[in-house]
Amino acid sequence: MALEIGELSASAAKTRGIDWLGLAVGIAILVVAPFLIYPVFLIKLLCMALFACAFNLMIGGGGLLSFGHAAFFGGGAYIAAETAKNFGFPFEFALLAGVASATFLGFLFGVIAIRRQGLFFAMITLALAQAVYFLALRLPFTHSEDGIQAVPRGWLFGVVDLKDNFAMYYVTAAIFLAGYLLVARVWKSPFGQVLRAIKDNQPRMISLGYPVDRYKLMNFVLSAALSGLAGSLKAMGLGLATLTDVDFTTSIAVVLMVLLGGMGTLLGPVVGAIISVSMDDYLAGIGIPVPVVIGVIFVVIILVFRRGIVGEVVHYWRKWQARKPATRA
Amino acid sequence: MRFSWSLTAGAALAAVVVLCGAPGAQAQYSDNKIKLGILDDFSGPYCTDNCMSPVNAVQIAVDEFGGKINGVQIEVIHGDHQDKPDVGVALAERWYDTEQVDAILDVVYSGVALAVQEVARQRNKAVLYSMAGSDALTGKACAPFSAQWTYDTYQLPNLGEAVPMLGKTWFILSADYAYGKALVAGVTRSVTNAGGTIVGTVFHPFGTADMSSFMLQAQASKAQVIALGDAGPDMTNAIKAANEFGLIASGVKVVPLSMDLSAIAGAGGLQATQGMIMALPWYRDANPPKSEAWAAEFEKRQGSMAPYLMAGLYSAVRTYLLAAQATGTDDPKKIFEWMRGHVVDDAFTGHGVLRADGRMVHDVYLVQVKKPSESTGPRDLANLLAVIPGDKAFRPLDQGGCPTVAAAGK
Numbered sequence: 001m002a003l004e005i006g007e008l009s010a011s012a013a014k015t016r017g018i019d020w021l022g023l024a025v026g027i028a029i030l031v032v033a034p035f036l037i038y039p040v041f042l043i044k045l046l047c048m049a050l051f052a053c054a055f056n057l058m059i060g061g062g063g064l065l066s067f068g069h070a071a072f073f074g075g076g077a078y079i080a081a082e083t084a085k086n087f088g089f090p091f092e093f094a095l096l097a098g099v100a101s102a103t104f105l106g107f108l109f110g111v112i113a114i115r116r117q118g119l120f121f122a123m124i125t126l127a128l129a130q131a132v133y134f135l136a137l138r139l140p141f142t143h144s145e146d147g148i149q150a151v152p153r154g155w156l157f158g159v160v161d162l163k164d165n166f167a168m169y170y171v172t173a174a175i176f177l178a179g180y181l182l183v184a185r186v187w188k189s190p191f192g193q194v195l196r197a198i199k200d201n202q203p204r205m206i207s208l209g210y211p212v213d214r215y216k217l218m219n220f221v222l223s224a225a226l227s228g229l230a231g232s233l234k235a236m237g238l239g240l241a242t243l244t245d246v247d248f249t250t251s252i253a254v255v256l257m258v259l260l261g262g263m264g265t266l267l268g269p270v271v272g273a274i275i276s277v278s279m280d281d282y283l284a285g286i287g288i289p290v291p292v293v294i295g296v297i298f299v300v301i302i303l304v305f306r307r308g309i310v311g312e313v314v315h316y317w318r319k320w321q322a323r324k325p326a327t328r329a
Numbered sequence: 330m331r332f333s334w335s336l337t338a339g340a341a342l343a344a345v346v347v348l349c350g351a352p353g354a355q356a357q358y359s360d361n362k363i364k365l366g367i368l369d370d371f372s373g374p375y376c377t378d379n380c381m382s383p384v385n386a387v388q389i390a391v392d393e394f395g396g397k398i399n400g401v402q403i404e405v406i407h408g409d410h411q412d413k414p415d416v417g418v419a420l421a422e423r424w425y426d427t428e429q430v431d432a433i434l435d436v437v438y439s440g441v442a443l444a445v446q447e448v449a450r451q452r453n454k455a456v457l458y459s460m461a462g463s464d465a466l467t468g469k470a471c472a473p474f475s476a477q478w479t480y481d482t483y484q485l486p487n488l489g490e491a492v493p494m495l496g497k498t499w500f501i502l503s504a505d506y507a508y509g510k511a512l513v514a515g516v517t518r519s520v521t522n523a524g525g526t527i528v529g530t531v532f533h534p535f536g537t538a539d540m541s542s543f544m545l546q547a548q549a550s551k552a553q554v555i556a557l558g559d560a561g562p563d564m565t566n567a568i569k570a571a572n573e574f575g576l577i578a579s580g581v582k583v584v585p586l587s588m589d590l591s592a593i594a595g596a597g598g599l600q601a602t603q604g605m606i607m608a609l610p611w612y613r614d615a616n617p618p619k620s621e622a623w624a625a626e627f628e629k630r631q632g633s634m635a636p637y638l639m640a641g642l643y644s645a646v647r648t649y650l651l652a653a654q655a656t657g658t659d660d661p662k663k664i665f666e667w668m669r670g671h672v673v674d675d676a677f678t679g680h681g682v683l684r685a686d687g688r689m690v691h692d693v694y695l696v697q698v699k700k701p702s703e704s705t706g707p708r709d710l711a712n713l714l715a716v717i718p719g720d721k722a723f724r725p726l727d728q729g730g731c732p733t734v735a736a737a738g739k
Contacts, residue, residue, distance in 0.1 A: 040422050044415060144507035145440045147414055150447045240444050242414040284408045284420050289372035
């Protein structure tokens with residue numbers, strides 16, 4: 001059946017509306033976090049979390065595995081950085097320029113790749129993303145491996161000075177929250193249901209008369225736009241856009257984040273991003289080769305929690321719920 | 330109540346200050362320690378020799394001071410930026426803001442170095458580069474308390490008087506990224522200035538294992554000299570390919586711009602590299618006997634031959650610590666004033682000068698790799714051809730476009 005609730009988070013399955021309690025807890029965490037943890041690190045973390053949510057929209061919602069999402073993330077980052085630094089765009093317009101460029105790229109990629117499925121789709125997106133990487137390496141404005149540095153954060157609406165890390169953090173948090181809620185809304189909308197139905201049984205949806213390719217393209221472009229927003233926000237927050245952002249390792253990293261947290265759950269990508277980014281940053285200072293540690297942790301987590309961390313929690317929660325009426329009876 | 334508390338505290342403080350007396354300079358070191366952070370690639374393609382050579386080089390300098398300056402502990406930490414500028418920036422910000430790091434060191438990979446430069450500039454903190462080679466660090470992106478000690482992409486290809494010795498027609502084989510392009514621009518400038526001509530240039534992607542098609546292009550150009558503008562494994566592969574295609578045997582001269590004598594063993598030994606010419610920022614006889622003694626100490630700790638990058642790192646740290654000792658503070662402004670006002674005389678150079686744009690100007694040594702029959706041992710690898718004085722080897726102060734220098738000149 002198209003509305004298989006196993007793909008949804010528990011709360012989303014129960015109520016079609018917004019989970020107000022969860023939202024309140026989330027907002028409280030976002031507000032308190034910078035007093036406990038270094039704000040610049042949190043900015044980076046939220047950008048990666050938003051990126052993972054955007055990716056999840058595609059793979060969890062539409063079932064399309066893309067290996068080219070770094071192109072949107074990095075493309076957005078480069079355009080936002082360039083417009084803010086050299087064209088003098090204010091903060092909001094630099095972000096918009098980044099999102100617009102990623103949306104355009106997403107449309108281009110989508111039109112080419114969307115007719116294919118599975119491995120072929122993944123390979124086409126990877127190839128196109130490598131083309132974008134090559135452009136980033138060769139175009140003069142990107143400065144090759146030196147990247148675009150010293151990007152000014154500017155002012156929000158000309159009022160709030162974003163040079164302050166706390167101000168920048170709260171703006172990032174607000175944008176992240178808006179992006180997260182948008183993904184949640186799309187998830188629960190009829191549009192989202194159609195996407196999951198396509199994922200489960202595409203021939204049936206075609207026979208029911210749905211323009212399947214158009215739905216998938218729409219989803220792809222939406223995901224690309226959100227990835228571009230995450231990339232632009234990262235470029236503004238950290239003040240740089242570099243080849244790392246468009247590199248295929250970033251495409252792989254986001255796949256891992258989503259797998260780690262739990263594919264197809266709303267909160268999963270956020271949890272995955274938190275774990276992955278924290279490992280990247282905190283292991284950097286301890287003197288053991290970072291990739292080795294990260295690799296081992298990934299292997300263990302994927303072997304032990306095959307549904308991802310959040311997916312596993314949801315699974316056992318539901319199992320427990322299902323057993324309760326039985327014990328009563 | 331509160332008043333009497335503060336009064337007591339004040340009296341106690343006054344007593345402490347009076348009791349301590351003369352070495353009152355101690356109070357000048359923030360957090361009562363001097364903390365240095367080495368920010369490098371400790372796991373990826375830019376780490377060489379088990380990745381720990383920067384730690385060893387810095388530790389030699391720290392040990393010379395007995396681990397303490399005016400009774401204040403010197404602490405060294407290191408972090409792995411994984412060649413990701415965002416990881417480097419996050420780590421640098423954390424180090425400066427919350428972990429009391431006074432100076433960040435080395436920073437291999439210019440993508441990360443340029444990002445760290447901005448972090449240091451915003452906070453008015455000190456940063457000392459040895460492995461970072463982008464000449465933008467002392468040019469457009471210069472910062473008040475940053476110093477680039479060892480080499481840069483202007484100096485490496487600046488072969489000067491060696492050009493006529495090598496030949497008239499040149500072919501450049503380089504890696505397709507900013508570092509490679511900077512070297513190509515440099516070689517082109519130095520060759521055309523000396524009356525030579527560039528007959529061709531080819532770029533290969535970063536991380537190319539098979540250089541044969543590029544080497545064939547070089548061979549077809551019939552150039553007398555092939556300059557290699559790549560680094561690390563790419564350069565080693567290019568040298569091996571030049572040998573396999575018989576270029577070196579046929580009399581073509583190969584000039585590996587980023588080569589160091591310590592890399593000869595990995596590139597096929599003297600047999601493969603004999604006759605090659607390079608401009609070295611440092612070698613074992615740069616400032617004897619100090620340079621030789623230091624090289625021996627480094628080799629004892631690291632277990633492999635001392636590279637110029639590590640000699641430069643050692644010298645930068647040593648000079649910084651001397652300044653911290655002499656000025657009795659870790660205030661970057663006072664430390665950099667002292668460093669700019671004193672000649673560097675240590676294992677790295679006999680008369681180095683730190684310029685206003687952050688460039689440490691020192692002599693460069695033009696050397697030629699010996700024939701296997703001429704070498705008397707594993708450390709006897711090259712003959713000195715000429716010493717290029719620092720002011721000719723490095724970019725003149727007024728040509729870098731460093732904004733603070735330009736402002737001071739007006």
